Each structure stands twice: as structure tokens, then as C-alpha cells.
Amino acid sequence: MNKKIMVVAGEASADLHASSLVIHLKKLNPEIQVYGVGGENLKKAGADIWFDFSKIGVVGIWEVLPKLKFFLSARQKLLESLETENPDMVLLLDLPDFNLNLAKKIKQKSPSQKIVYYISPQVWAWRRGRVQTIKRYIDLMLVIFPFEVEFYQQAGVPVKFVGHPLLERVQPSKDRESLRKELGISSEEFLLAFLPGSRREELAIYLPPSLSALERLQAEFPLKIMLARASTLDEEMINSYLKKSRAKIEIISDKTYDLLFAGDLGLIGSGTATLESALAGLPMIILARTRWLNYFLARPFIHTKFYGLPNLIAEKKIVPELVMTKVNPQTIYFELKKLLISSGLREEMRFQLLKIRKLLGTKKASELAGKAIIESLKSQA
Numbered sequence: 001m002n003k004k005i006m007v008v009a010g011e012a013s014a015d016l017h018a019s020s021l022v023i024h025l026k027k028l029n030p031e032i033q034v035y036g037v038g039g040e041n042l043k044k045a046g047a048d049i050w051f052d053f054s055k056i057g058v059v060g061i062w063e064v065l066p067k068l069k070f071f072l073s074a075r076q077k078l079l080e081s082l083e084t085e086n087p088d089m090v091l092l093l094d095l096p097d098f099n100l101n102l103a104k105k106i107k108q109k110s111p112s113q114k115i116v117y118y119i120s121p122q123v124w125a126w127r128r129g130r131v132q133t134i135k136r137y138i139d140l141m142l143v144i145f146p147f148e149v150e151f152y153q154q155a156g157v158p159v160k161f162v163g164h165p166l167l168e169r170v171q172p173s174k175d176r177e178s179l180r181k182e183l184g185i186s187s188e189e190f191l192l193a194f195l196p197g198s199r200r201e202e203l204a205i206y207l208p209p210s211l212s213a214l215e216r217l218q219a220e221f222p223l224k225i226m227l228a229r230a231s232t233l234d235e236e237m238i239n240s241y242l243k244k245s246r247a248k249i250e251i252i253s254d255k256t257y258d259l260l261f262a263g264d265l266g267l268i269g270s271g272t273a274t275l276e277s278a279l280a281g282l283p284m285i286i287l288a289r290t291r292w293l294n295y296f297l298a299r300p301f302i303h304t305k306f307y308g309l310p311n312l313i314a315e316k317k318i319v320p321e322l323v324m325t326k327v328n329p330q331t332i333y334f335e336l337k338k339l340l341i342s343s344g345l346r347e348e349m350r351f352q353l354l355k356i357r358k359l360l361g362t363k364k365a366s367e368l369a370g371k372a373i374i375e376s377l378k379s380q381a
Contacts, residue, residue, distance in 0.1 A: 096121030163361025
């Protein structure tokens, strides 16, 4: 079965999940060809990458505007590929504003084109009206949270739960004691994992107030801080912020999961990293801030009281969330200090976070998603 799939995995996490999926697809059908939008991981998995959105790193409407010409050009080339490449399926991952618009344009151009969406936009959390767009243009939703099934079924959208792909990845390379020894953490020290995000804009928002708070904490506690550098950010960029602070922070690369499992507490920017930290059982504080324009435009459409994925999945507050003005040196300092001085608080949070792993299915999300895609391709043969 010689099939071709157009994929759009525009963000760093989507690139990672798409790469695992493509690897499983090629195991099921070695002749499958994949092209489109992705990053280094998807390229290594054998996809032909036309555009890499992850290097642009925008986080809101205001930040998209200067890059609008690039995104429109990419969309146009992808639409033209419906004729030049003649894909059997379009596979979209996350990135809802771009992908749902692309899906609409594709169906207008080619109504019979099959479109599968893997990793749903969080329409259950905000801008719920988008579910009507999904119903109109998406042929199958492959979802990663169990509660999404009922949501889409009620909306009349074909849906299949495959489990969360992070369960396949969020594992330590060694036991916790060995990891701490490898990272140079003594028995008297606390280890704080700092994950400010994967975009330049997030560094600008989170680093200045966080560094002020961390500087104070290091003066009071034997606190070792390690910042996990995302592959989309270069070390020089991060150091441009660190050199302005007296906080002693070590940048690490390619050891994020080991850091999360070895850590005592975390300071985590909102997004996928909060779920990764939860799956590692890491007590944490979540930072959630964007530009005020983005916030005011989005706020009326938000339908949940939580921003962090651990709290959303648990449907209760497990982890403190510092939103907008609360992302300031004083509040960050006090919230982290609570965790540092109370081992009981850390252990209770760790216990509650580890329950989340059981809610997210098995460690076979990529395999199950791959099988669902193959079945969908067969059904149109």
C-alpha cells in the first residue's frame, strides 16, 4: 500500500509526537511517504520537511503578525501540494489556529480529501465554538485525554482515544539516587528544575521575575537550580538573561526527563512541560503569563478555571498556578519557599500528581494512532 501523508506538526512537542507516530506508521507500512511541516525529530523519522515552524517561536496573536507572510506562504504551498503531491491523507497535530484554517481551505479545494487530527486543540477549555469547525472539516479526531471522547461524541465528531504519547517518553534513565549523583546533587541540597518554555517570548516573560526570586531563595536554602534548555533555544540566548542575575543556574540539554525525576521541586512554564513534570511526580509551581493583548482577547473564550494541564486533567487544584500579574518575583519566591520548607507539602503534591499517569491510558499512543491511521487509509482505498 503505497500511500502519501501530508503532516503539519508546527510546534516542538508536536514534532516529537509526530516523529514517534511516523516511526510506527513506517513499521506498519514501510512504503508510506510523509511530507509537510515539522522539525528535526520528524525529519529523522523519515519525513520530507518543507517548513519548520518551531524555529519561529510565537506564542500569541500579537507575535504572529510579523510572521504572517511566512505562514500564509506556507499555507499556500501546502494547498498547492494537494495537486502536486496528491496526498492520501492530511494529518494535523495541535497548532489549531493554523491547522483549522488549513483544514477549511483544503476541504474547499478538495472536498473528498481525508483529514485526521491527532492531539486535539483544547476546545473543551476555551473557544468551544471551534468544535463546529472541527465537525465540518475533520474526518477523525485522535485524542489523548479520556474526557475528550465524550466531548467530541456529543458534538457529533468521529473520535478515538489512543492515550497520551508522553507516557512513552517520560521515563528516567536511572533510579533517582543515581540521577542525583550524576547531576552532582548532595544529600543536603535541594534540586529545582526550571523549565521556562521552548520559545523566545517565554524566556522574556518568565526569566526576569523568576531569576529575582531564585536569587533570594539561593541565599536562604542549599538550592541547586538547573534550567532545561529546549532544542528550539540556543544557550547564548538563555545566558543573556542569566548573566544579569546573581542566581547560580546550570543549563542542561537533552536530560530534561532525568532532571524532572531527580528534582525536589520545579518552576515550570505552562504547556506540555507541566504534564511532563506531573508524570515524573515533580512538585511544582506553574507560570502562566502572556502579553496583555493576548490575554484580554482570549479571556472571554476560556471555559475552565485552570490553566495548568495537571489541574485540568485532575479536575482539581493540585499545583499552584501563577497567572498574569502573579508572575512576579515576590509571589514566585513565596510559593517556592512553601515547597522548600515543607516536605509534607511536596510529598502530598507528588502523590496526587502520580495519579494522573493512570488517567492517560497505556504507553502505546503512537502505535494505536498509527493503527487508526492505517485503518482509515484502508477504508478509502
